[in-house]
Amino acid sequence: MAAKRGARSKQRTNDERLQPVQEPRSEPPLSRERIVVTAVDLLDAQGLDGLTMRRLADRLGSGVMSLYWYVDNKEDVFDLALDSVLEYRGSRQMAEFQDWREEIVHILEDWRASMLRHPWSASLLPRRALGPNILSRLEMLSETLSRAGVAAADMNVAIWSLWNYVMGATITRASFDLSDDDRAAAQQRLSERYPTIERSRLLLDDDWDGAFRKGLGFLLDGLSPR
């Protein structure tokens, strides 16, 4: 568990071959999958700037350049980590929902939750090509809107509007991690020059989930066919 790296195969001398094949104390061989899993861990722990090829190799117990056998470059690592985090793990048949609105809310809240579990992912998503997992989320969304009766001519606008809303909300939420003191101080500084937002206590509001759901409700009101 707290085994030192580098002391890997030393105390293998007094043989314990009674145990079956797996050797828990030596690193498993490098693989694309291990690299992705470890990259996600590292990103979760250190953020976007915290992922470096050297640190990643370190965690994997390999030399830096060994990674390049499995991966083209650092951008490739980002793409793989991002896609892995966006996998939809919920059930596929949506029979459980009363109406399309509830279904859309579920799809978008699940998407948002997946990104917030890995706060680096939201700001990464718009910069990279769309991977298979985000595309299948868009496909789900699109199917549901279609069943809901959104006109074909409005379809793309509807999808992009919801995309914009979710991305904006999630990127903002993920990067706005001021402490309560910081927010109070920021709010304080508003008083003279920004009276209106001061009055509504804009920067003190911290019911992110509620605001997300409520604002999404407004948008869906606008998007509702007829």
Place this chain on the structure above:
Amino acid sequence: MAAKRGARSKQRTNDERLQPVQEPRSEPPLSRERIVVTAVDLLDAQGLDGLTMRRLADRLGSGVMSLYWYVDNKEDVFDLALDSVLEYRGSRQMAEFQDWREEIVHILEDWRASMLRHPWSASLLPRRALGPNILSRLEMLSETLSRAGVAAADMNVAIWSLWNYVMGATITRASFDLSDDDRAAAQQRLSERYPTIERSRLLLDDDWDGAFRKGLGFLLDGLSPR
């Protein structure tokens, strides 16, 4: 013009004191303002990753460490560049507008346009503290919503919803700069696994401005008081 740096004050020997004070061929003195202007130029030319302290100093004709007299660190440069780009340059009295809706659309389209003129700015904005210029845009927005009769209880949700929509739309627009060929190729790959978004030609749609305005319309429909 193509004067070598470092050769700055050499050929000052044969005196030309007839000319007045300004010396067009030597760099003006370093200043916070010059640093910000040059940083924006550099960011426009090379993007977020293209701004390095060394390149910035190079463009300014100074040593790298000289910058640190005017600026705390690189993050400081980002904050200053970001705020400078978000300054509102339009007229302040909104008498010209027929109704609040038109006014909101104007405010948000102007904000979006400012960010798209400097595509690095949108993705930077959510990561940094809110500077004075973005705060005064929020203040304008807030005033207008107030005058429009949005209930105090809905005010923050309304502001954050519009914020989310604009940020999501702009970040996406600014980073999605695939060539037409790339988009066609991406669209092609959708065919089997993502039939619904394939059918609506989601990735081929390139009327960004129209989609922004139309989606904003839907959101404002939802937000309209009563």
Place this chain on the structure above:
DNA sequence: ACCTGAACACCGTTCAAGT
């Protein structure tokens, strides 16, 4: 097929020093 270390061309920032 898989892994490696040395090397290159970069980074941001500290520090001690110059004028």
Place this chain on the structure above:
DNA sequence: ACCTGAACACCGTTCAAGT
């Protein structure tokens, strides 16, 4: 008050080489 170069502890990736 303003500016500097050397140095430190990093980066991503190429290359030539090892097994």
